[in-house]
Amino acid sequence: MKKLSLIFTVVIGLLLSSNVKAQTKPDYYPGKWNVLIMGTPNGDSKMTFVLERKDGKLAGAVQDSTGKELTKITSVEEKDKTITAAFTIQSYDVTLTLDPVDDDHVKGSLMGMFDAKGVRIKDGK
Numbered sequence: 001m002k003k004l005s006l007i008f009t010v011v012i013g014l015l016l017s018s019n020v021k022a023q024t025k026p027d028y029y030p031g032k033w034n035v036l037i038m039g040t041p042n043g044d045s046k047m048t049f050v051l052e053r054k055d056g057k058l059a060g061a062v063q064d065s066t067g068k069e070l071t072k073i074t075s076v077e078e079k080d081k082t083i084t085a086a087f088t089i090q091s092y093d094v095t096l097t098l099d100p101v102d103d104d105h106v107k108g109s110l111m112g113m114f115d116a117k118g119v120r121i122k123d124g125k
Helices: 002-023
Strands: 031-040 043-054 057-063 069-079 082-089 092-102 105-110 114-121
Touching: 031 092, 031 105, 043 069, 057 082, 092 114
Parallel strands: none
Antiparallel strands: 031 043, 031 114, 043 057, 057 069, 069 082, 082 092, 092 105, 105 114
């Protein structure tokens, strides 16, 4: 009887621990990100990406350094930890792909041609 009780306790413990892990996955990308795109024909470009989750999908806008909206993000594709944001800037349809580096930094590329790196803007900064 003790063996059966021990097995039952272990099985319940495993089920509870797997449920806890599944529910603690943080939503990484929503928020404001300062992104530097390096080596464009017009030089390095700094933009702020404001991302939020609406109806289960990421959406947002691109702002300049003063906070003025430059354009809306037309779509965001999420695959594993990578996102690809599509938007139109200076009459060009472009995509920015970003991957997490750590909790507050991302790296990626614009159109697969120009390196990009970004940092999360925390409240109060």
